[in-house]
Amino acid sequence: MRTGAARFDFPGFKVMTFLCLFILYAPLVIVMIYSFNDSRSITTWGGFSLRWYVDVFTGPDSAKFKSAAFNSFSIALIAATVATAIATSAALAMVRGGRFKLRTATFGVINLPILVPEIVTAVAILIFFNTIGFTRGYMTILVAHIAFCIPFAYLPISARMQGIEGVYEQAAMDLYADRKQAFRRVLLPMMMPGIFSGFLLAFIISLDDFIITNFVKGAGVETLPTAIFGSVKQGIRPNIMAISTMLLAFSTVIVTLSWLVSRIDRTK
Amino acid sequence: MTDERPIAIDIRQVIKRFGDFTALKEVSLGIRDNEFFTLLGPSGCGKTTLLRMIAGFEDVTAGAIYLYDQEIARLPPNKRPINTVFQNYALFPTMTVLENVGFGLEMQGKPRSEANRRAGEMLELVQLTQFAHRKPSQLSGGQQQRVALARALAPQPRGLLLDEPLSALDMKLRKSMQIELKHIQRETGITFIFVTHDQEEALTMSDRIAVMSAGEVQQLGSARDIYEHPRNMFVADFIGDTNLVEVSVDRIGGGHATCNLGGGYMLSCEAVEGVGTGSRVHLSVRPERLFLSTERTGPEALRGRVVENIFIGTDITTILDLEAGQRFRVRASNSDRGNQRVFEPGQDVFVNMERGAARLLID
Numbered sequence: 156m157r158t159g160a161a162r163f164d165f166p167g168f169k170v171m172t173f174l175c176l177f178i179l180y181a182p183l184v185i186v187m188i189y190s191f192n193d194s195r196s197i198t199t200w201g202g203f204s205l206r207w208y209v210d211v212f213t214g215p216d217s218a219k220f221k222s223a224a225f226n227s228f229s230i231a232l233i234a235a236t237v238a239t240a241i242a243t244s245a246a247l248a249m250v251r252g253g254r255f256k257l258r259t260a261t262f263g264v265i266n267l268p269i270l271v272p273e274i275v276t277a278v279a280i281l282i283f284f285n286t287i288g289f290t291r292g293y294m295t296i297l298v299a300h301i302a303f304c305i306p307f308a309y310l311p312i313s314a315r316m317q318g319i320e321g322v323y324e325q326a327a328m329d330l331y332a333d334r335k336q337a338f339r340r341v342l343l344p345m346m347m348p349g350i351f352s353g354f355l356l357a358f359i360i361s362l363d364d365f366i367i368t369n370f371v372k373g374a375g376v377e378t379l380p381t382a383i384f385g386s387v388k389q390g391i392r393p394n395i396m397a398i399s400t401m402l403l404a405f406s407t408v409i410v411t412l413s414w415l416v417s418r419i420d421r422t423k
Numbered sequence: 424m425t426d427e428r429p430i431a432i433d434i435r436q437v438i439k440r441f442g443d444f445t446a447l448k449e450v451s452l453g454i455r456d457n458e459f460f461t462l463l464g465p466s467g468c469g470k471t472t473l474l475r476m477i478a479g480f481e482d483v484t485a486g487a488i489y490l491y492d493q494e495i496a497r498l499p500p501n502k503r504p505i506n507t508v509f510q511n512y513a514l515f516p517t518m519t520v521l522e523n524v525g526f527g528l529e530m531q532g533k534p535r536s537e538a539n540r541r542a543g544e545m546l547e548l549v550q551l552t553q554f555a556h557r558k559p560s561q562l563s564g565g566q567q568q569r570v571a572l573a574r575a576l577a578p579q580p581r582g583l584l585l586d587e588p589l590s591a592l593d594m595k596l597r598k599s600m601q602i603e604l605k606h607i608q609r610e611t612g613i614t615f616i617f618v619t620h621d622q623e624e625a626l627t628m629s630d631r632i633a634v635m636s637a638g639e640v641q642q643l644g645s646a647r648d649i650y651e652h653p654r655n656m657f658v659a660d661f662i663g664d665t666n667l668v669e670v671s672v673d674r675i676g677g678g679h680a681t682c683n684l685g686g687g688y689m690l691s692c693e694a695v696e697g698v699g700t701g702s703r704v705h706l707s708v709r710p711e712r713l714f715l716s717t718e719r720t721g722p723e724a725l726r727g728r729v730v731e732n733i734f735i736g737t738d739i740t741t742i743l744d745l746e747a748g749q750r751f752r753v754r755a756s757n758s759d760r761g762n763q764r765v766f767e768p769g770q771d772v773f774v775n776m777e778r779g780a781a782r783l784l785i786d
């Protein structure tokens with residue numbers, strides 16, 4: 156491959172790139188800027204202020220946002236934890252279980268939810284809950300989140316596991332460890348970056364989810380995305396921009412962290 | 424090197440099949456207590472497979488493996504008091520060097536303090552005390568190799584398996600590790616089973632060598648034995664450098680066989696079981712046991728013409744075509760002491776053999 160500047164020198168390539176980036180990020184930047192607007196208007200700049208951030212925590216909508224935030228974070232925490240545990244066992248079986256029947260099928264089943272349009276999953280889950288007569292509320296959101304978080308947790312974990320040769324467990328067993336000890340003392344610590352990265356990814360996917368949540372939540376139970384959506388329907392107020400900016404910042408931090416952790420190489 | 428030492432690891436008629444591929448065809452070997460034993464053979468001959476069966480990572484298709492008087496072939500690896508030094512070391516990357524070395528002892532249920540103390544002693548043995556608190560990734564290849572050795576030795580196993588442990592090291596380090604390994608084996612008195620496909624390494628280090636090919640043991644013996652008395656074509660060809668000559672056996676008598684090289688040349692050598700009168704077999708003659716002269720020195724000298732001289736530092740190899748039709752290599756040490764002189768290409772010379780240099784081989 157040729158090196159240097161020539162590599163991406165197709166005509167119009169740069170222009171296209173910048174156009175795409177602009178379309179993607181311009182709205183976000185505007186939301187971020189106007190969240191610091193002192194004015195009540197969302198289109199005219201009235202000077203810098205943090206009043207909308209204060210408003211989120213103390214304003215008339217603060218109670219609604221606080222309970223939505225509590226729901227969002229507690230669901231994300233529990234869903235990510237459970238999904239990570241399930242994903243870890245699944246990865247163990249897939250990577251260390253040797254060749255079993257329907258291995259390829261199992262792989263498909265684990266990862267399919269990523270490919271299926273979210274709206275389809277949402278409707279399916281809704282029908283499922285209705286069929287078994289489950290009352291919609293906090294629990295239905297939690298169960299749905301666990302389900303769709305599994306493949307997201309699974310991917311970094313199995314990627315990590317595939318990079319760990321079986322010889323480490325063999326070495327542990329050779330040194331008198333039984334299967335359990337070999338897993339706990341040797342394999343698990345080596346998998347930790349993958350597990351942590353999978354957890355963070357699942358956490359953020361749960362935190363950001365709107366479509367499925369909107370379908371399966373009961374009346375009166377809101378998460379941050381559904382609460383924001385609810386507020387916007389009654390007109391956009393700058394406090395929405397403030398809360399969106401905070402959510403955006405938080406997501407960015409978590410995703411970055413997840414990426415950094417997944418790069419820690421403990422096999423060398 | 425007394426033969427009275429008891430058998431430590433006894434491999435009895437072990438067969439290994441992977442599907443319908445037979446990796447080992449009835450291998451039987453008795454490895455003695457306190458022995459430095461080497462499995463030597465070309466790639467794919469089944470060395471690793473045999474080692475993995477002794478360690479317990481591979482089950483035997485048929486046969487038995489005894490460790491002293493205990494049958495171990497069906498025990499899981501963690502129930503066998505045998506440890507392994509893996510080819511790529513397989514040090515636990517999340518643990519420090521000291522924790523790595525202490526791991527086996529800890530798993531045996533020894534208290535932490537004792538495990539640490541003994542791990543410390545082991546690190547002293549391999550001269551890595553100052554690196555005890557580093558992670559394996561912070562060590563050089565040679566140092567990692569010694570940690571792997573210390574880790575495998577720490578629980579005082581009754582046998583140590585080493586699968587090409589030096590193959591990742593450069594030449595110089597390799598040589599010094601060979602000496603160190605041998606030294607440690609003597610010091611600890613543990614039975615070593617060492618795997619290599621490097622014949623020179625095997626000859627330098629081993630008390631005894633089993634030469635393997637295609638899932639079978641071709642010959643078992645001391646380094647000297649195998650080098651000087653190769654039993655068959657494969658061993659003669661694989662170990663060291665040799666001239667292989669096809670001959671027909673004219674006469675056998677008094678423990679000697681008279682072989683016809685063609686062109687009227689006859690050679691007499693030690694008779695070998697399995698080779699009868701009239702058979703066409705191969706003779707092996709090591710190039711360093713031949714010497715050249717301009718005058719005939721005995722009745723069995725062979726006439727030939729020099730083709731080329733190859734200088735390889737310590738030695739000079741002369742390639743020549745014999746009148747009998749074969750091409751031979753003759754090696755002389757690169758010094759004046761042996762009255763050797765270099766013959767020019769095209770020159771006619773006599774090739775003379777030391778007594779007993781020619782060996783009959785069964786195919």
Ligand SMILES: Nc1ncnc2c1ncn2[C@@H]1O[C@H](COP(=O)(O)OP(=O)(O)OP(=O)(O)O)[C@@H](O)[C@H]1O
Binds near residue numbers: 441
């Ligand atoms: N799990 C397996 N399944 C099928 N065949 C195998 C398996 N393991 C080894 N073999 C085959 O058994 C034969 C012996 O392999 P083995 O690894 O013991 O060779 P080796 O002597 O150690 O060679 P090398 O010097 O290259 O390490 C090879 O032909 C190999 O392809």
Ligand SMILES: [Mg+2]
Binds near residue numbers: 470471472586
């Ligand atoms: Mg091998």
